[in-house]
Amino acid sequence: MDYKRKKRPEPIEMAENISDPVDGNVTDRRIDIAASVKHALGALPERQQTAIILVHYEGYSGVETAEFLDISVEAVESLLARARRSLRQTLKPQAIELLGER
Numbered sequence: 001m002d003y004k005r006k007k008r009p010e011p012i013e014m015a016e017n018i019s020d021p022v023d024g025n026v027t028d029r030r031i032d033i034a035a036s037v038k039h040a041l042g043a044l045p046e047r048q049q050t051a052i053i054l055v056h057y058e059g060y061s062g063v064e065t066a067e068f069l070d071i072s073v074e075a076v077e078s079l080l081a082r083a084r085r086s087l088r089q090t091l092k093p094q095a096i097e098l099l100g101e102r
Contacts, residue, residue, distance in 0.1 A: 033094070040090040048083035051076055 041049055047069065054060045054068065055076075062080075066073045 036091060036094050037087075040087050043090065044083050044086060048079050048086070051079040052083045052087075055080060 041052065044052065050069065051065055054065045055062065060068070062073050062076045066076045069076065071079075
């Protein structure tokens with residue numbers, strides 16, 4: 001596929017991309033986790049946040065994300081690695097609390 005001719009993804013806002021769970025069957029724990037993840041994503045630098053959302057929530061490839069952000073694929077991989085590391089550090093205390101020490 002010719003990525004130069006492919007329509008670029010539209011920028012998305014956090015609130016549009018990650019919905020708050022409202023299903024009555026969703027447990028309080030899942031609601032808390034979703035809120036924590038949403039908060040942690042919101043705390044990331046904008047470029048890391050955009051890369052994570054495009055790749056993990058919108059399903060774009062690294063190549064498509066690189067084109068959209070006008071950076072190299074390697075730079076996208078670096079943004080994703082830094083974002084994942086930050087999310088792990090931010091969310092680890094809650095994971096330990098929910099799952100217990102392992």
